[in-house]
Amino acid sequence: MNRRKLFKILGAGVGSLPLVAYGRNYRKLSPERSNDLFEQWEGKFSEAIVTDEAFWQRFATDFYDISPGFINLENGYFGVQPIPVNAAYHQFVDKVNRESSRYMRMDYWNDWQMVMDSLAGFTGASKEALLVTRNATEALNILINGFPLKAGDEVILQHHDYHSMIEAFQMLEKRKGIKLKFIDVPLLPKSEDEVVKLYESAISPVTTLILVTHLTHLTGQVLPVKTICEMARNKGVEVMVDAAHSFAHLDYKLADLGADMVGVNLHKWYANPLGAGLLYVKKEKINKLSPMFGDFTQPADSINKLGHFGTLASPALLTIPVAGKFNNLVTIKVKQARLHYLKAYWTSKAAAMKRVEVHTPLAPDQSGAIAAFSVAGISADDTVKRLLDEYGVFTVKRQLKDREVVRVTPNLYNSVADLNRLLKGIEGLSRG
Structure with missing residues (x-):
């Protein structure tokens, strides 16, 4: 597939997007600017940068619009769209709405290929x-x-x-x-x-x-x-x-x-x-x-x-x-390594806390980003509520066959600082 052709199709008859508020990154992202952003980051991803927090913070700033009101560690529900993906989606909404049934009946099939x-x-x-x-x-x-x-x-x-x-x-x-x-x-x-x-x-x-x-x-x-x-x-x-x-x-x-x-x-x-x-x-x-x-x-x-x-x-x-295109930019190999690193960072520390049990294998081939834990004497519902209310960290309860757990799922925009806030909350709960 010709990537530039895709972006040309994406923007055909649409021009630049109207101004869209991307949180603190207020910008309009035309297909051309989106393509430039991909090109600026091309070749920068390798396993050597998996633990480089400064790198991932720059990456998150360029590619994600995340609410500053809480730390989202419930990315297992659905993934936050990177800014270029979200911009493209809105471009296509406008394109389909503007060109209507003529596009869907006459041109859509070619784009579908x-x-x-x-x-x-x-x-x-x-x-x-x-x-x-x-x-x-x-x-x-x-x-x-x-x-x-x-x-x-x-x-x-x-x-x-x-x-x-x-x-x-x-x-x-x-x-x-x-x-x-x-x-x-x-x-x-x-x-x-x-x-x-x-x-x-x-x-x-x-x-x-x-x-x-x-x-x-x-x-x-x-x-x-x-x-x-x-x-x-x-x-x-x-x-x-x-x-x-x-x-x-x-x-x-x-x-x-x-x-x-x-x-x-x-x-x-x-x-x-x-x-x-x-x-x-x-x-x-x-x-x-x-x-x-x-x-x-x-x-x-x-x-x-x-x-x-x-x-x-x-x-x-x-x-x-x-x-x-976004996934190919980051590469799944680097994504998996980064997500495993984030998971291993918080689970290894949480598992050492009194009254805390981690319910996920920690080996790289046995788990990815998702992990679950429980705190003895505190229900999963209360744990989720207190983590959000007292520490600003959003997680979710999951029901296993014989117990309730709290599921934690970081994504690429999350940082070690986010996980330190989670750990502070888990430690606070574990102390009663």
Whole structure:
């Protein structure tokens, strides 16, 4: 894809944006200025700068508009759009609104090919294996409801999979008579092999499908998806992966996972506007999936048969290449290293405090940005409230199978100073 062509299309008939207040960074950001900003930062990202706080502060100032009223450590919900991505999104809103149905019926398709080219380049997958959805939950529901499960077929899940996916399978349990088998993956496993063996030992002669969450939304634990997929494939069992939190967070290409099917969010670590997700299916597996939405027009082996959604939020979708450009600028390798550094910084200190328990593995290959903790004698609700009210730090409560925890999720704009404020709060709470 020609990047300059994208920005030319982005700005066609639009000109400069009206003045937009970006907090303290009050500016108007035309496509040309956005491109200049990317070029100014090109080549500056490497693992050598992961711990350089001055570097990341300059970066945050140029690329993010963050409210100064609180410290946001709840970036697991959705990602804050970098300023150039947000500016592009508003450009596309204006463009679609101004050029209306003429653009959507006559020109949108050409621009859409650039979106798909961008995603294919970023994911390492062919366009024929990719379908843009509205979010990962929709992508995974398409897979769950389209997979040829019949009465008596068994599906393996774990209790810390995303609740919406569990509920989708429970609906099929009632409607089709499939069997669900839950396993308990330890919060702090001794090794990757321990986790793989749990899934392997759960497989029975009627096991048809395994759902694996790559990076759990509850504690940030990363599961060894590739090894699980290899094991399952050898036993004739297919694997569906929930990569809502791992995509553009951990350094991999979709095919690297070895999964048959994957559901992805683009509004989390990919930092696209809300309203875009992604579905990946191995091309040889598409034929066996049935559409969840009515469609008799697409071939049985086309992934497009699964995506008859009606009219979509096209400005959010057109922004996808700009978000991809941002991720390619930083590189996922450097992003993962920086996020892990921030997570390790606060968790190592919090774990040493009395009455504080960290519920996330700390090894680089077992977790990313997300981590969870609890303070003995204080509920998660009270912890979240007091951290915000007394220390200005925003976090969120999560419910595990047998306990409540507080989830902490920094992003690239967060600093060690932000985490020191969090630690001050945790220490204050731990002292009673």
